[in-house]
Amino acid sequence: MSAEPAVPTAFVVGWPIAHSRSPIIHRHWLAEHGIAGDYLRLPVPPDEIGGFLRGLAEGPYRGGNVTVPHKEAAFAAAERHDPVATALGAVNTLWLEDGRLIGGNTDVAGFLGNLDQQAPGWDAAPGPAVVLGAGGAARAVIHGLIGRGFAPVFVVNRSRDRAEALAERFGPAVRPAGWEDLPGLLPGARILVNTTSLGMKGEPPLVVDLAPLGADALVTDIVYVPLETPFLAAARATGRSTVDGLGMLLHQAVPGFERWFGVRPTVTPALRALVLADL
Ligand code: ATR
Secondary structure, three states: OOOOOOOOEEEEEEOOOOOOOHHHHHHHHHHHOOOOOEEEEEEOOHHHHHHHHHHHHHOOOOEEEEOOOOHHHHHHHOOEEOHHHHHHOOOOEEEEEOOEEEEEOOHHHHHHHHHHHHOOOOOOOOOOEEEEOOOHHHHHHHHHHHHOOOOOEEEEOOOHHHHHHHHHHHOOOEEEEOHHHHHHHHHHOOEEEEOOOOOOOOOOOOOOOOOOOOOOOEEEEOOOOOOOOHHHHHHHHOOOEEEOOHHHHHHHOHHHHHHHHOOOOOOOHHHHHHHHOOO
16 A cells, blocks of 8 residues: 555656646646645556556555556556546546546537637537548647537548548548548638647647648647647738647646545636746
């Protein structure tokens, strides 16, 4: 049995984890709500994650967040899952109910919450969507878009087999495509989402000819370092509405905090500025 910490405590577990901004977010909310609690970064390597997750039911934590590369391991370790985690096959939030480990996925709520806050009404007239990339983040984005009525969702990916695997997971609303198809898909798209790592600090930029995209299409990126990626900068330069990816990080944290500490927190400009200062 682990000793109970002095105050209710949650964690983020990943490998590596030093870059995680989640402690800044949760400690801000703890202070804002006057809760004596804590939120820790836990570096756990892949060969130890199974044991770590199995031990959670014994304490000492209220629960925690799970990030790369452990989201599938967390799915396997949880005794029960919320519907989004089941749909995605990945868990990013863990909590305990009657001593049982429960896994949820808040990435979809993060993606949608960000757009709802930054671009109110963005889903008022849903239609075709284009998602660039077919990794773990793409799964959450696709699930969210389908839930808001967007169809078809074209998934453009370098390796075709990953896009096809997503079509199998989500059904006929998802249409696999290649980069060469993009110019033909952009004219009908209501929203264009980058979920690839292109444009992230240290990675090559994402270069897309946006000329065929409708003038009122929304362009968003899940990359948030830098906040304005070359992709978003290009979209903005051509007059399109854009939403950066930082809000997805902030909004995905909301449901976990509520589970562990019993208060539903808010994503405020002050929180955004705090995290921005650390990027
Ligand atoms: P995550 O879980 O964060 O989504 P991931 O699973 O590693 O991360 O997925 C990264 C995505 O970026 C993939 O769609 C990847 O394309 P492949 O599936 O073909 O690998 C895409 N990506 C990364 N680097 C790329 C590059 N140089 N050109 C095109 N796509 C790239």
